[in-house]
Amino acid sequence: MKEEKASRTAAGTAAYRAAESMRSEGERVCYDPYAKRFLDGVYSLLAKSRLLTKIAIWYTDRIVPGLTGHVVARTRYIDDCLKACIEDGIEQLVILGAGYDSRAYRFEELKGKVKVFEADHPSTQKVKIEKVKSILGSLPDHVVYVPIDFDKEKLDKRLFESGYDNNLKTLFIWEGVTPYLTAEAVDETLAFIAKNSGEGSSIILDYAFQSVVDGTCELEGAKEILEQIERRGEHIIFGIEEGTVEGFLSQRGFSQVENVTGDLLKSMYFKGANQNRKVQLFHGYVHATVKLRE
Numbered sequence: 001m002k003e004e005k006a007s008r009t010a011a012g013t014a015a016y017r018a019a020e021s022m023r024s025e026g027e028r029v030c031y032d033p034y035a036k037r038f039l040d041g042v043y044s045l046l047a048k049s050r051l052l053t054k055i056a057i058w059y060t061d062r063i064v065p066g067l068t069g070h071v072v073a074r075t076r077y078i079d080d081c082l083k084a085c086i087e088d089g090i091e092q093l094v095i096l097g098a099g100y101d102s103r104a105y106r107f108e109e110l111k112g113k114v115k116v117f118e119a120d121h122p123s124t125q126k127v128k129i130e131k132v133k134s135i136l137g138s139l140p141d142h143v144v145y146v147p148i149d150f151d152k153e154k155l156d157k158r159l160f161e162s163g164y165d166n167n168l169k170t171l172f173i174w175e176g177v178t179p180y181l182t183a184e185a186v187d188e189t190l191a192f193i194a195k196n197s198g199e200g201s202s203i204i205l206d207y208a209f210q211s212v213v214d215g216t217c218e219l220e221g222a223k224e225i226l227e228q229i230e231r232r233g234e235h236i237i238f239g240i241e242e243g244t245v246e247g248f249l250s251q252r253g254f255s256q257v258e259n260v261t262g263d264l265l266k267s268m269y270f271k272g273a274n275q276n277r278k279v280q281l282f283h284g285y286v287h288a289t290v291k292l293r294e
């Protein structure tokens with residue numbers, strides 16, 4: 001990420017969610033009514049017109065096949081997991097690399113009950129905070145903003161300083177972030193979670209296949225996504241070998257790994273008018289539970 005600038009990939013994912021949310025209730029894969037309120041510049045202009053939005057999405061999917069399908073399916077999958085975790089009694093929610101994630105504001109069940117920590121790069125978070133103030137009038141009491149550069153700072157220090165309680169049953173959401181981090185930063189974050197969260201805590205994350213990072217993935221859209229992210233001034237540098245995520249997470253203190261593929265997300269969420277839409281097939285989507293510590 002460029003040090004002084006808000007993440008452009010965060011704006012991009014919010015734009016795809018905004019476009020999806022403009023579709024009718026029966027057609028949309030995910031629904032995020034706040035997404036359009038976070039947009040700036042050309043994105044906010046596009047979000048004002050259904051026709052322009054349709055053209056922009058059609059164009060994006062031509063340049064990077066399956067990208068918008070991947071983003072909206074990922075958001076829907078994580079929303080569904082979050083709902084289940086709320087019913088299961090989570091006491092704390094930590095959103096890592098939050099970008100313009102609006103779950104803290106659109107899940108009413110969290111308000112007044114579950115403290116939400118939004119950890120993100122300071123450049124992106126500064127812009128987000130101003131947007132939240134302008135959308136809601138003030139910052140909500142149940143949300144704590146934690147500015148952090150995962151590549152340079154320790155998550156434990158920043159979270160504990162912000163009032164994080166390591167005895168509580170916590171859900172960590174890491175949506176669309178691991179590809180941009182160093183392997184050391186990914187390991188440190190997972191180690192923190194494995195050692196510092198209450199019984200029944202879990203993490204939802206997505207990752208790119210290692211072959212995408214290496215530039216050897218032949219699946220549709222893989223080479224194009226690398227180029228697109230570079231054009232936005234960011235870089236995909238971290239991946240996990242396809243088919244190895246269960247072992248990867250087990251070695252790092254997690255069990256009960258639900259590993260979902262793009263194919264599965266497509267069959268779960270893309271029906272009827274959506275059945276011909278593409279979803280990129282070189283990402284994994286995972287919900288894993290922290291192993292009990294002896």
Ligand SMILES: C[S@@+](CC[C@H](N)C(=O)[O-])C[C@H]1O[C@@H](n2cnc3c(N)ncnc32)[C@H](O)[C@@H]1O
Pocket residue numbers: 001007009010013014096097098099100101119120121122124148149150151152174175176177180181
């Ligand atoms: C693709 S966006 C995803 C944002 C959000 N989770 C979503 O799904 O809409 C990537 C996010 O990772 C954050 N990020 C990237 N590198 C980071 C770093 N080194 N430290 C902290 N955050 C980082 C960016 O600020 C951005 O919010």
